[in-house]
Amino acid sequence: MATFARENNASKAEAYMDSVYAKGAFKNVYKGKYTEGERTGKECVCKIFISGSVFEESYFQVELKVVAKALEVVNSFNNDKIIDKKIWLNKPTIWTFTPCSGRKGEKTLVEPMISNFEKFNSNTGWTPRESSSWIDVMQALSHYSYHSTNRRLLFCDLQGGVYKDGFIITDPVIMSATQEYGPTDLGAAGISTFFARHKCNKYCHSKWMIPHDKRVYFDVQKGSAMVLPTRQSRTPLTCQLAGLSIQEE
Numbered sequence: 102m103a104t105f106a107r108e109n110n111a112s113k114a115e116a117y118m119d120s121v122y123a124k125g126a127f128k129n130v131y132k133g134k135y136t137e138g139e140r141t142g143k144e145c146v147c148k149i150f151i152s153g154s155v156f157e158e159s160y161f162q163v164e165l166k167v168v169a170k171a172l173e174v175v176n177s178f179n180n181d182k183i184i185d186k187k188i189w190l191n192k193p194t195i196w197t198f199t200p201c202s203g204r205k206g207e208k209t210l211v212e213p214m215i216s217n218f219e220k221f222n223s224n225t226g227w228t229p230r231e232s233s234s235w236i237d238v239m240q241a242l243s244h245y246s247y248h249s250t251n252r253r254l255l256f257c258d259l260q261g262g263v264y265k266d267g268f269i270i271t272d273p274v275i276m277s278a279t280q281e282y283g284p285t286d287l288g289a290a291g292i293s294t295f296f297a298r299h300k301c302n303k304y305c306h307s308k309w310m311i312p313h314d315k316r317v318y319f320d321v322q323k324g325s326a327m328v329l330p331t332r333q334s335r336t337p338l339t340c341q342l343a344g345l346s347i348q349e350e
């Protein structure tokens with residue numbers, strides 16, 4: 102099956118750590134620029150876990166597991182030709198700050214920058230008030246993920262940017278009956294909550310499965326809801342140098 106991963110295609114970058122570009126549920130995002138490889142000169146983002154990335158090896162592994170599963174869904178959605186455009190998934194890789202940077206050895210997730218960033222749904226079933234084809238397609242993609250995995254999981258928190266030949270998604274969330282996809286996996290109750298708020302649109306097929314239980318267990322919110330309490334930052338972000346160098350492992 103063709104794969105729709107959008108990869109770094111680079112081995113080195115410079116990260117601008119002097120200001121946070123965006124804040125995720127438990128990650129800070131910084132801007133950067135590739136300095137070696139095919140994408141040299143293009144923008145990237147580098148994501149650091151707020152609770153202190155040096156210690157959070159397991160978070161990186163969970164993140165990569167979520168991305169791998171989300172990529173299977175995206176590949177299959179494209180393959181099944183649910184829409185006539187293609188959807189891509191940004192595939193981050195774990196990079197390490199180089200010795201000359203003030204964060205020697207610290208790890209970060211690096212992926213290509215997405216412009217025209219928008220959010221289309223959340224893991225509690227939030228959706229934008231306005232309507233557009235892409236908004237509808239994203240709701241259908243979430244619904245499709247549940248059907249195509251035979252009720253095992255739900256791909257949600259869909260966000261990214263529209264490009265001329267399709268759509269690029271980043272920061273996926275997977276919720277599963279077995280609740281094995283990290284802190285944003287709200288389990289079966291999360292899946293039920295999502296579908297309680299989901300309205301099928303013209304891109305959803307009527308034969309697609311929905312959960313038997315469609316009750317609301319979580320309040321709606323645009324940001325990603327988490328099941329673990331937010332931990333205090335263990336390593337203060339004292340490093341304020343711009344242009345730190347990071348490289349692929």
Ligand SMILES: [Zn+2]
Pocket residue numbers: 240241244299300301302305306
């Ligand atoms: Zn639907």
